[in-house]
Amino acid sequence: MIFESQTMNPDNIRIVLVNTDHPGNIGATARAMKNMGLKRLYLVEPQQYPAPEAVWRSASAADVLESAVVVDTLDEAIGDCQFIVGTSARERRIPWPLLDPRRCAGQVAANSAEQQVAILFGREDSGLTNEELQACNLHLHVPTSPDYASLNLAMAVQIVCYELRMLQVSQELPAEADHQWDAPFSTRENMERFYVHLEETLTDIEFLNPAAPRQLMPRLRRLYGRVRLDEMELNILRGILKETQKWARQAKGSSR
Amino acid sequence: MIFESQTMNPDNIRIVLVNTDHPGNIGATARAMKNMGLKRLYLVEPQQYPAPEAVWRSASAADVLESAVVVDTLDEAIGDCQFIVGTSARERRIPWPLLDPRRCAGQVAANSAEQQVAILFGREDSGLTNEELQACNLHLHVPTSPDYASLNLAMAVQIVCYELRMLQVSQELPAEADHQWDAPFSTRENMERFYVHLEETLTDIEFLNPAAPRQLMPRLRRLYGRVRLDEMELNILRGILKETQKWARQAKGSSR
Known part of the structure; x- marks a missing residue:
């Protein structure tokens, strides 16, 4: 973990939204990314974009939205990437290498040091296709409750970006609740x-x-x-x- | 961590939204909670509620929304709680005990075993007031990027609920990407x-x-x-x- 947090390069990590239906999710994704220190967004064949809702949901992350790369095919978004992660909601017929967001963040961070990394998020209703998932080196699954397993798209992005951020800063976060106190503790x-x-x-x-x-x-x-x-x-x-x-x-x- | 994950009781944990402005955030909160196995939602003086947008943003978590307790004052929402956490975006004049979401989840989980725990989330624009924060035993801060520190309300709820879920299930999550493979590895x-x-x-x-x-x-x-x-x-x-x-x-x- 120490190694990974030291070498992670956020500029080498791109978030790729594939065939997104709802523009609000694109805006919310831009905000989630910027909140966690990421800025490279790729949009593969978004269904409604540009759209005003994307802009207002992005809030103060309009810059991330404006610099987003819109492409027609997944290959254009990830062709130059050396490590590709795909978010997967369900079990696949052929099991693929699969990790939870925390462990996956470790691999993303380590690979981002000197390589281009892409994290793919699929359609709101159906996720990534089998073909898209088979383009990935690793699958990522958020361990949601079996009572309601389907996460909102932007929420999934938020969780993954949060894990990357924690990996980057957790060494510096105080372990004790009473750090930076305003008076010394009594002898x-x-x-x-x-x-x-x-x-x-x-x-x-x-x-x-x-x-x-x-x-x-x-x-x-x-x-x-x-x-x-x-x-x-x-x-x-x-x-x-x-x-x-x-x-x-x-x-x-x-x-x- | 082992102790905490064994004793956490999600039924003793409530999410309290204080004076929320946007009903979409209430719906998205309900969904974020159910996705992570929580169901007790309290709404203190919501500004527009009930509202259709809350319902559609909750998606399949309408049950969490329907059973939400709407009250006029914070005291009604947390009067019976023994451990109270407040989300805090900024530095306070008087430092309060403060932890990141991961470490905070540990304390929430441990306390939830036999006590009522509340996690408070403030207004979209201004968070919790100083008075509300002073009702808390512990403050929680998400370590966002200094470039854009202000998280969307429901996103903050999602992160905190995700950390609680990870605490509950992480013991069971496979450490290796190639678990549950469909064929034995070669000798x-x-x-x-x-x-x-x-x-x-x-x-x-x-x-x-x-x-x-x-x-x-x-x-x-x-x-x-x-x-x-x-x-x-x-x-x-x-x-x-x-x-x-x-x-x-x-x-x-x-x-x-």
Whole structure:
């Protein structure tokens, strides 16, 4: 995976829509591609194109649409390609090499380093023909639910382009949810000072009875340990404790 | 990951669309969900709903649309949830716990085992408000291209639902492209017999000169070794060799 993500060249990857019926899907495909950093779109014999719906569904990816190459035959779209992937919805009579989008993205990325790669998407209703699929080195299948297996065309493009993007950037994505935090996380030392202050305050407001403390402090330690406080949060909480103590002491003073 | 995929309960996961503008996105969301095995859709204050476009964009996921829960406030949609994820397009002033769709799916799946989980998607133009995002335990960000970061709403739903589906099924997905092949792959023994037959035939047709064989056989061995022949393919090739030998011998006989 490291090798692949380092060598992937998005400029060597083209998305090929074959005989698309609905122009909205062409526009949505252009947007899906640009969102994921791809820009080479080929349209083989689109049924309604150009079309206004393609333009508005492409949103801010009109440039991808405008530079799309429209051709009459699949051969014109993939003639110069060295690695060809075809999306396949159903089992074929002759099994073909077949992978899911994630594993397929790995092969696409690796091959794109120094070769021209095409990913083919077929008609909305019937997909790619057997002949078109037999032009492919590898078939790709999205593991949809058996309850409803048929993906919208542009959604399938989105998933495949997303997997390529993840392959390219996933090394840089943080594994932890609390990366780039705005304050350093508290040290154990400061947490211990906080717990002392907390216990003192709870005693002051007579919520904690030192003679019968039960499991109160362990439960609060578990709570704040689970959340991992940062220094700013710790300061806020200690400020609240300080204020609380002040009011409690004042009240005790006035009632005496 | 193994733990998560074993315990994920799709019935405990709801997709919540907040204040959606375009009904087509609601329909496309229903389809994206059903394609990936999810069915619980909540619509908070949709701007145009019900709407015919939602129905036709849902295609064969009309059941998901029909059972969608339409409510006036976000609280009604997520009040009973124990783990809430919000999709976030941009950096927030106060950093929140944040993950990419893949890592987020892991947390959603694990929490869905025994808790109610909601995944929130905001408005087409402006996403979720800060207040809505602050209701979330975790934020989710799709790592789109900086050239065009704004995903279509239903596309974002598709990606997140796809990641959940992959988590559920990826253990079962074959790692190799040639799984479920229709014939066993050839043994080394049979490959060696084939190479002997191939060399013999190439000699018969005088393409190979045994006195100066050069690198012909090594190159052919590399070719067929790379492709890994199955037994059926091997039989086809040996049939071709046999027929070729017959014609070559016949021609030699007649020319004598």
